[in-house]
Amino acid sequence: MSDIEAYSERAREWLQSVAGEFGGAVRKGLSDAENLALGRRYLKARFDAGYAGINWSPEFGGQGLTHIEKVAFEAEEMKFSMPSGFFGISLGMPVPILMKYCEDKAFAKERVLKALQGEEIWCQLFSEPAGGSDLAGLRLRAEQDGNGWKLNGQKLWTSFAQYSDYGVIVARTDPTVAKHKGLTYFWVDMKSPGVEVRPVKLAAGDHMVNEVFFDDVRIDDSNRLSPVGGGFSVAMATLMIERYTATDSAGFGPHLDLFISLAKETKIGGKPAIEDGRIRQQIARNYAMRNGLDAITARAMLMMRAGMEPGPEGSLNKLVSVRSRQKLSELAIDLQGTDALHYDDQASSKDDWQASWIGAPTGRIAGGADEMLLNTIAERILGLPQDHRPDKGVPFNQIPA
Numbered sequence: 001m002s003d004i005e006a007y008s009e010r011a012r013e014w015l016q017s018v019a020g021e022f023g024g025a026v027r028k029g030l031s032d033a034e035n036l037a038l039g040r041r042y043l044k045a046r047f048d049a050g051y052a053g054i055n056w057s058p059e060f061g062g063q064g065l066t067h068i069e070k071v072a073f074e075a076e077e078m079k080f081s082m083p084s085g086f087f088g089i090s091l092g093m094p095v096p097i098l099m100k101y102c103e104d105k106a107f108a109k110e111r112v113l114k115a116l117q118g119e120e121i122w123c124q125l126f127s128e129p130a131g132g133s134d135l136a137g138l139r140l141r142a143e144q145d146g147n148g149w150k151l152n153g154q155k156l157w158t159s160f161a162q163y164s165d166y167g168v169i170v171a172r173t174d175p176t177v178a179k180h181k182g183l184t185y186f187w188v189d190m191k192s193p194g195v196e197v198r199p200v201k202l203a204a205g206d207h208m209v210n211e212v213f214f215d216d217v218r219i220d221d222s223n224r225l226s227p228v229g230g231g232f233s234v235a236m237a238t239l240m241i242e243r244y245t246a247t248d249s250a251g252f253g254p255h256l257d258l259f260i261s262l263a264k265e266t267k268i269g270g271k272p273a274i275e276d277g278r279i280r281q282q283i284a285r286n287y288a289m290r291n292g293l294d295a296i297t298a299r300a301m302l303m304m305r306a307g308m309e310p311g312p313e314g315s316l317n318k319l320v321s322v323r324s325r326q327k328l329s330e331l332a333i334d335l336q337g338t339d340a341l342h343y344d345d346q347a348s349s350k351d352d353w354q355a356s357w358i359g360a361p362t363g364r365i366a367g368g369a370d371e372m373l374l375n376t377i378a379e380r381i382l383g384l385p386q387d388h389r390p391d392k393g394v395p396f397n398q399i400p401a
């Protein structure tokens, strides 16, 4: 058994030992507030067991291990449906950025330790009504105000903003230069006067995303995490920081075995659906596709173990897995007939076809929309020429709205 397999086995044993307290089975029917409280207790237990900040420096409460142990732990953790979702973005991007770019190390250390133990949550305030895929097109303004800055504008789709203590934010500090060059990156206290968070209800019934309004929100210059005008590169670093997280070839939807069971239980033309050639073909296609994606992940892991950096092929994983999850869920719903009309807004997309289907479109947008992933594949894997970019080099305030 390799070291990494031994690590995974130890992690699995620990996860099994706490699954009865925190796992998917005990979370059924819990309200958001109860889930969050349970999540905070789980993060504390994870921290105490030595599985928090796995690849972070011990100086910040981490374990000082590598990215490989981190991904190995995440792959095991995913199987238990632990209540870690509220903290995924916080620990995935804003907190590592704070660790890397905040000059006040004592402040950063205190925040990181609290975030690792579930006591504080950070959100990522990038997207806006006019700037999602095109991050450099954002409009929220930061204007100099004495020795600090004043923020005015709106962010949109900010996950878990309603539970967040702090956020990282990109703002336009100079509209007279090309759009990428006029941005600056800050952290902001979400409890500051002038910050208003309004939850947005998604089709699945949950309120994970929010609109966040900034009305003359005053921040110090010490909140700045990039040079003035240098925010775009820190924003890119934020998006690249965890290029390889644990992926799921099921697209975070149900396991294929669940579809096979359904096909055995339901009928087409009086016969078990599993005997229908079209259903068997879908099972075979999905099986082959998921194995292909697992092979891409396995190759990336081997590259990292060999000290190499995996390439952009990871974008294939999200693109293909979530799209296929959506199609397979639709087929499962068709097979269920009128039984499919039942909808349980507490159900998990990992084991319920309706929840999986209704949540799939957001999965195809969040963290890089399908078309953006196709652009990455076209330009960075296939080497095709870049799209025409008519706003390249044009001062932001001269780009037609």
Ligand SMILES: Cc1cc2nc3c(=O)[nH]c(=O)nc-3n(C[C@H](O)[C@H](O)[C@H](O)COP(=O)(O)OP(=O)(O)OC[C@H]3O[C@@H](n4cnc5c(N)ncnc54)[C@H](O)[C@@H]3O)c2cc1C
Pocket (backbone or CB within 6 Å): 089, 123, 124, 125, 126, 127, 128, 129, 130, 131, 132, 133, 134, 156, 157, 158, 159, 160, 209, 362, 363, 365, 366, 367, 368, 369, 370, 371, 372, 375, 387
């Ligand atoms: C569940 C969820 C959670 C999210 N959480 C956060 C968060 O915590 N923080 C945050 O900042 N944002 C968050 N987002 C926002 C997310 O990053 C954006 O929705 C995403 O980047 C797409 O931006 P948009 O919604 O503005 O769509 P747009 O960018 O307006 O895109 C609309 C459509 O046009 C296509 N398109 C856009 N540009 C191109 C192009 N150049 N070529 C081809 N097609 C193109 C897109 O693919 C898409 O189909 C979240 C979104 C969701 C759904």
